[in-house]
Amino acid sequence: MEKAEKRGRPKTLEREHVLQTALMQYWGVSPTDVSIGEICKLTGASKPGIYREFGSDDGLKCAALESYRSLALLPLFDILKRDQSFAAAKAALVAFTTQDREALGVPSGCLFVAMRTQRGNLGSATGERVDLLREEVLDAYMVWIETAKSRGECSAQIPNDAAALYFDAQNGGAMRMQKEGVDNATIATVLRYAFKMIE
Amino acid sequence: MEKAEKRGRPKTLEREHVLQTALMQYWGVSPTDVSIGEICKLTGASKPGIYREFGSDDGLKCAALESYRSLALLPLFDILKRDQSFAAAKAALVAFTTQDREALGVPSGCLFVAMRTQRGNLGSATGERVDLLREEVLDAYMVWIETAKSRGECSAQIPNDAAALYFDAQNGGAMRMQKEGVDNATIATVLRYAFKMIE
DNA sequence: TATCTTACGTACCCATAGTTACGAAATAAA
DNA sequence: TTTATTTCGTAACTATGGGTACGTAAGATA
Numbered sequence: 001m002e003k004a005e006k007r008g009r010p011k012t013l014e015r016e017h018v019l020q021t022a023l024m025q026y027w028g029v030s031p032t033d034v035s036i037g038e039i040c041k042l043t044g045a046s047k048p049g050i051y052r053e054f055g056s057d058d059g060l061k062c063a064a065l066e067s068y069r070s071l072a073l074l075p076l077f078d079i080l081k082r083d084q085s086f087a088a089a090k091a092a093l094v095a096f097t098t099q100d101r102e103a104l105g106v107p108s109g110c111l112f113v114a115m116r117t118q119r120g121n122l123g124s125a126t127g128e129r130v131d132l133l134r135e136e137v138l139d140a141y142m143v144w145i146e147t148a149k150s151r152g153e154c155s156a157q158i159p160n161d162a163a164a165l166y167f168d169a170q171n172g173g174a175m176r177m178q179k180e181g182v183d184n185a186t187i188a189t190v191l192r193y194a195f196k197m198i199e
Numbered sequence: 200m201e202k203a204e205k206r207g208r209p210k211t212l213e214r215e216h217v218l219q220t221a222l223m224q225y226w227g228v229s230p231t232d233v234s235i236g237e238i239c240k241l242t243g244a245s246k247p248g249i250y251r252e253f254g255s256d257d258g259l260k261c262a263a264l265e266s267y268r269s270l271a272l273l274p275l276f277d278i279l280k281r282d283q284s285f286a287a288a289k290a291a292l293v294a295f296t297t298q299d300r301e302a303l304g305v306p307s308g309c310l311f312v313a314m315r316t317q318r319g320n321l322g323s324a325t326g327e328r329v330d331l332l333r334e335e336v337l338d339a340y341m342v343w344i345e346t347a348k349s350r351g352e353c354s355a356q357i358p359n360d361a362a363a364l365y366f367d368a369q370n371g372g373a374m375r376m377q378k379e380g381v382d383n384a385t386i387a388t389v390l391r392y393a394f395k396m397i398e
Numbered sequence: 399t400a401t402c403t404t405a406c407g408t409a410c411c412c413a414t415a416g417t418t419a420c421g422a423a424a425t426a427a428a
Numbered sequence: 429t430t431t432a433t434t435t436c437g438t439a440a441c442t443a444t445g446g447g448t449a450c451g452t453a454a455g456a457t458a
Binding site: 029030033116117119120121134156158159161162163165166169170172173174176177179180182186187189190193194196197198 | 229232313315316318319320333355357358360361362364365368369371372373375376378379381385386388389392393395396397
């Protein structure tokens with residue numbers, strides 16, 4: 001598994017460490033308020049080192065977003081795609097969204113939501129990735145609702161695309177509340193009421 | 200009405216013009232992505248002139264927020280306090296939120312919502328004003344719901360504080376959708392479904 | 399040992415943004 | 429006309445942040 005010894009000076013930059021640090025900072029602080037210099041201080045990496053590894057600020061953010069997708073978005077997709085009742089999925093969504101972040105050692109709020117509101121301040125690579133992810137999320141919601149309707153578990157008249165926007169908006173609202181310091185129990189209450197609507 | 204002639208060089212800085220320009224920029228672009236220098240270019244005012252008039256970046260933002268309150272938040276409070284049925288008020292909220300901004304010559308989205316998400320990047324004066332306004336908004340929703348319940352127009356079991364957060368979240372979501380380019384008709388659909396929940 | 403290759407990191411460049419020092423200009427009062 | 433007063437705006441200062449030039453270190457190969 002070890003890569004054969006290559007020529008030249010061996011690389012010492014810890015890619016994963018830098019990436020995880022960047023992710024946590026972007027997530028916990030804000031994707032547009034954490035400088036490369038800050039990441040350097042926190043990881044001990046040098047600026048040129050980070051640029052060699054990620055190409056640019058945009059590249060680092062993009063890589064962090066990709067990590068975030070694996071970490072926080074895939075579980076969401078999993079809930080929506082899992083073979084379970086509409087009601088069970090909604091409950092799982094509430095539970096997932098209002099997890100105790102502190103206990104999990106993970107920041108509150110949602111990096112993806114933050115990047116969407118900061119869309120205009122992101123580099124092209126990250127920005128376009130955000131757009132794609134948005135599509136992916138809305139699509140996942142839509143397929144989920146479609147399935148629920150076809151199974152007769154959801155008889156709401158709302159069009160599927162509007163319903164997808166609706167669920168996405170609820171999630172966004174929950175993340176914003178979390179950032180504003182509303183406690184998770186209250187957020188869960190709000191979400192349950194919001195999700196009760198469509199059934 | 201004209202102020203008596205005062206000593207010293209007469210003031211030439213057009214306060215209202217600067218304030219309105221700043222408001223529209225903060226609103227249309229983002230409160231944290233418009234520099235004083237930009238406002239200067241747009242209004243012809245000089246930097247020291249603006250500092251003399253508003254004290255600081257924080258002061259200008261705070262003044263702009265105050266203007267925004269009069270322009271966009273008071274009408275909201277008016278809807279909530281007006282003597283009308285719960286259903287009528289909800290309809291009015293939807294209509295107000297999804298007005299054709301272009302036709303009104305006003306940016307899409309909501310400066311107050313934007314400032315809330317940017318809370319950490321605001322100066323102390325603006326930041327604290329934002330906090331106060333948030334209280335004011337949540338309070339207005341709460342009184343409104345309380346009244347509706349006491350009138351028997353709303354029988355939802357949701358606690359009043361959670362309901363206030365709920366409506367606030369819906370509004371925030373709508374503003375975000377508007378910024379992301381979702382058309383007002385779709386937003387109205389989503390909002391109507393969201394508001395249908397509590398009745 | 400000499401050379402080629404690759405990565406390292408200090409120190410810098412440049413642009414932007416908030417802020418202000420300060421001399422000039424304009425007006426009323428003396 | 430001189431003086432006191434008030435505002436004006438150019439040109440700076442300082443800090444920050446994205447990005448990089450370049451000489452050096454560390455290993456493989458010859």
